Amino acid sequence: MTTMKCRFVLGALAVVVAMTGVMAAPGGRLATIAAANPNVVIDWNQTLLTTLATANVPPPASMRLGAIVQAAVFDAVNGIEPHYTPIHIAPAAPDGASRPAAAVGAAYTALVSLFPSQKKTLDADLAASLEELGGRDDGPSSPISLGLSWGDAVAAQMVAWRSTDGFSSAPPPYVFGTSPGDWQPTPGGSGPPKFQTLATTTPFALTSPSQFRPAGPPAMTSAEYTRDFNEVKAFGSATSAVRSDYQTQTAKFWQLDTPTDMWDRVADTLAQEHHLNLLKTARLLAFVNVAEADASFAVWDAKTTFNFWRPVTAIAQAALDGNPDTTPDAGWLPLLVTPYFQEYPSAHSGVSSAAVTVLESFFGNSVDFTVTSNGLSGVERSFTSFSDAIAQVADARVFAGFHFRFSCNDAAQMGAQVANYAESVVMQPIDDEEE
Numbered sequence: 001m002t003t004m005k006c007r008f009v010l011g012a013l014a015v016v017v018a019m020t021g022v023m024a025a026p027g028g029r030l031a032t033i034a035a036a037n038p039n040v041v042i043d044w045n046q047t048l049l050t051t052l053a054t055a056n057v058p059p060p061a062s063m064r065l066g067a068i069v070q071a072a073v074f075d076a077v078n079g080i081e082p083h084y085t086p087i088h089i090a091p092a093a094p095d096g097a098s099r100p101a102a103a104v105g106a107a108y109t110a111l112v113s114l115f116p117s118q119k120k121t122l123d124a125d126l127a128a129s130l131e132e133l134g135g136r137d138d139g140p141s142s143p144i145s146l147g148l149s150w151g152d153a154v155a156a157q158m159v160a161w162r163s164t165d166g167f168s169s170a171p172p173p174y175v176f177g178t179s180p181g182d183w184q185p186t187p188g189g190s191g192p193p194k195f196q197t198l199a200t201t202t203p204f205a206l207t208s209p210s211q212f213r214p215a216g217p218p219a220m221t222s223a224e225y226t227r228d229f230n231e232v233k234a235f236g237s238a239t240s241a242v243r244s245d246y247q248t249q250t251a252k253f254w255q256l257d258t259p260t261d262m263w264d265r266v267a268d269t270l271a272q273e274h275h276l277n278l279l280k281t282a283r284l285l286a287f288v289n290v291a292e293a294d295a296s297f298a299v300w301d302a303k304t305t306f307n308f309w310r311p312v313t314a315i316a317q318a319a320l321d322g323n324p325d326t327t328p329d330a331g332w333l334p335l336l337v338t339p340y341f342q343e344y345p346s347a348h349s350g351v352s353s354a355a356v357t358v359l360e361s362f363f364g365n366s367v368d369f370t371v372t373s374n375g376l377s378g379v380e381r382s383f384t385s386f387s388d389a390i391a392q393v394a395d396a397r398v399f400a401g402f403h404f405r406f407s408c409n410d411a412a413q414m415g416a417q418v419a420n421y422a423e424s425v426v427m428q429p430i431d432d433e434e435e
Contacts, residue, residue, distance in 0.1 A: 105151025236401025256375020334401025353415030
């Protein structure tokens, strides 16, 4: 963040703090939430999700942004009497700073920096949140002011760090392949595949996006490819006669919302149900979002490396794949519009696996939880294990008609590897007794 921008955000914080008693009127998005939930980390995670939705951020980009915000919140909260190693910002909070205020300041500053057009709404959220923390501020040396200033400083450094991670760089030139198996433009899009720079974005925890690169798709003449080709052809067709209504709903359920939204809501709920304190909640959400972001970088590295065709292309051009057991159908279309980038490996399967690997490490695999999708109002999917949820994500991508099952399986394995590694290198306990 530039010096001028940092001063702008600090000024905005000061103004809102001074006006807290006036601005915390009904209508702030946090007013109702905070009244029922004293954990401001969860409050502001929900504000993050609302902000992403308002900006209509595509799923691949939302994971990086979610990680920036939640990493800032963790480093701010942990920087006051630290119990864990930081993600990026060394603990240097002033004595007496309020942890809840630090969480609020970090989330607010990160979100305003990343979404300046939503500043007015975020100001109202800030005012409502500060009102719940105790109302009007008592001066620059009060715990709330010290916490806000520390959170703002952490977020400014976090945003500045990630501004040079390569995500916004110009993508490298893309050359379309002409061999069987090479990715080709799919219906609904044109030009090179989208989100190419994710493949070269600096990770939060991994050493590089290629650290856990999978072996690649099976040979197109293999039994595995044959089986998965015929499965998606039958179950993923727009006119499938074998896909059930429940399977159709499954495809839509997991496609019409972002992984960040879906898994952060699960994390928030489980954190509340298990009564996690502020620091542990911040660590949980930071791990979930960092693992998802790094998994997305790993997925795009593999997509770019293997450049594999989508089922809609593979089925139309099956006569070219050298496999006598795959039959072409030039008119075949998937149930849902194919995302405009390479097929292998599945992004949703990879990032969802990363998220649930973190959740499992906190709560165990056998836990009751419910997933909701903003794309299908009133529809919920309840599970008794995280492994069952990941299996359903894979089903959904096949039923949608734009992934082979091997792509989902390999992505799920890679996502787990990414999360396990992230949990071994960042936010590590620094004392014998965790808070």
